[in-house]
Amino acid sequence: MKQYISPDNSKTFKEKAPKVQKLINAALYILDTFGIPLDSTPRRLERMALAFLASGAIKKLEDFKNVKDLNSNYALKTRDIIIYINKNFGEDISSGSYDDIRRKDLKLLTVAEVVLQSSPNSATNDSTRGYSINPTYAELIRKFGSKDWEQLVSEKLKHIEPLSKKLKREREIAKVDVTLPSGGKLTFSAGKHNDLQKAIIEDFLPRYGYGSEVLYVGDTSNKYLYLEKEKLEALNFFEISHEELPDVIAYSKKKNWLYLIEAVHSSGPISELRLLQLEKLTKDCNADIVYVTAFLDRPKFRKFMTDIAWETEVWIADNPDHMVHFNGDKFLGPYNS
Known part of the structure; x- marks a missing residue:
């Protein structure tokens, strides 16, 4: 058996x-x-x-x-x-x-x-x-x-x-094709949450990822839709089968930054509690961690705004060229056009 x-x-x-x-x-x-x-x-x-x-x-x-x-x-x-x-x-x-x-x-x-x-x-x-x-x-x-x-x-x-x-038949009826920064392709099942993950990969990472390579993506119908297990293990990332995995993980070799990104449609922003969980799980990681909560639009962001943890980032898909930094004096100073 x-x-x-x-x-x-x-x-x-x-x-x-x-x-x-x-x-x-x-x-x-x-x-x-x-x-x-x-x-x-x-x-x-x-x-x-x-x-x-x-x-x-x-x-x-x-x-x-x-x-x-x-x-x-x-x-x-x-x-x-x-x-x-x-x-x-x-x-x-x-x-x-x-x-x-x-x-x-x-x-x-x-x-x-x-x-x-x-x-x-x-x-x-x-x-x-x-x-x-x-x-x-x-x-x-x-x-x-x-x-x-x-x-x-x-x-x-x-x-x-x-x-x-x-x-299986339902998943084959409605699919969302996603192009990875490396040029590869993924196919998501349809849904708002996966639309947001598509935007993260195709719009957020090319803008703010410093040449990031996608190492993990979870689909609502397939938790391990895309996984570069050996590359994550090389970074001393926590156990891949853990249920606390974020929605998208990407790595910038140029910066040695590992992006842990939550795609929020109905729940799950990087709150203070979630941040503590992720920090504990990634304490042995060889890369510096960047925590990002992503939303489809500003009304959805406003709904969860009070839950966002300090020292994290927010990206909103319908305003892709801007970010919200919950990072205190890290970004304090005049903005020069």
Whole structure:
């Protein structure tokens, strides 16, 4: 069976007992066979697998054959899922992060209807709504491990288009082509956030990047759309799989500056807290760090202006020839035209 997560690429996974590690990878194998896209970070995959296991009352490999489903009158609310995961899988998820269960951990599973809501017509924030395995998929899960199981799944689900295929088709419909400063090309999925990343690469870096080379770009549908891992490691950059990666990373050899750029559409400027996190993560980096928050327009900048950290930079895409410096006396002095 394929190993989707290993102790080498996930700290939380490494800390779990071997039998739990095996159970998580088995759950991901099942979800992969069901057509769930597994192109997230190791931690996101781990969280999705754990939420899936909780939704079916699965604590060990032997429980797959007795998985509970919606017809079993079994359904866990998001807070109960957290309790189940913490109790059975060595986690310490905060009870206050129950909304992440719905919005992140179960998102793909509910869209694909592998996991169903106990009261689908209730309000999004209905605290009584629970989650449980779809009986159609539970029937297949109970036969997991049998001979020709994948073929059995293929036959049973032949009239259901896999979510991974649906999402792939959607991504191919609307794309944003991006030209790197080096002349290479990237293709983003469509969306305001990715429009801003395109502007950062094509408009900001040629103006203020001092010949920068793009070393990392994350797309909303592909966290590792572009990655120069060896070049980042040569700069002693922090672990590439870390979830605190900014949206764009570029390096100017001329200045020995490493640009950490956040593209802000709905959240995520470089605040004082975010700056402290990034400074801690980059403390061993060989390059000098330039922190930049980018916005599409000034109204969006005004919305987040009070959150911007001192000693950082702001760039606004619809005024590309100007920057806002939150840098105190570094730029104090008369401006000569």
